[in-house]
Amino acid sequence: MSSNWDDLERWMEGQQLPRGFEVLREPDWVEKFVRRMMTKSLPEIAGRITGTGAARATESKQYIGVTLKLPPGTDYGALRLFVREDAVRVEGLPGGKHELIKLPKLVKPKVCRASVKEGTLHVKLRKRAGSRAFHEHTIHW
Template sequence: MLVEVLGGRCLLVASKWDDLEQWMEGQRLPRGFELLREPDWVEQYVRKMMTKALPEAAGAMIGKGLATFSETRHFVLVKINLPEGYEREQLKLLVREDRLRLEGLPGGKNETIKLPKLVKPRVCETLLKNGLLRVKLKKRPTNRTYHEVDIRG
């Protein structure tokens, strides 16, 4: 759990999205609830609810401006401004299909960056120059084919 203080209020931010995703995969949901298996949809829904309830807190949850994104047809490009005092040898970049995790930042900190599109984690290029880390990730193609499923009844 992560606790942030915003404007005199304490905000409890759960960092358990992975646990939620695993739990949802194992659930048998009634017809029409398949959307709840999509972690991006759930995260967007929670973010909208937070924005309505606590607008200043929701703004802090969205990000602190560490990374900027751009997209081409086949790639997601991420530019990460590294904080002063980083050591190149200590940096470690971990890539998942929906986010990046940057470890070894000054003060032993780690940063998780949510990606705007799903990517192929093994297809990645990086370049570190003048405190700017550029990451080029290949987008994961969407599967637009239909699969026939047996209907019981």
């Protein structure tokens, strides 16, 4: 199944654009343009759309690692960490703010190790193993 960007790219290739509009045929440019326009028009939710850039997720064979650079003035005692299968939420940041970090793979929310070192929150999460077993089901005729 192709993505919407692939469909847009195929459509743009067939268009007869005037000179100077060739850049519109590049889907990466169009995506960046749309992201900038959304950020400018909706600044209060731009952080939710684009993220603050302070968080980073890394992936190994069995674990997902999340690092979040904490802003200055963070009260470490007020920090709260919530883990869902697909995201990590950190509450208690200065100004009553929170950070939602989307994860690249599903994890086991109950298996987590978190620590703060040198102003950075480090979270280690265990990936959820996908079931490789086949399950037989009946076929109704």
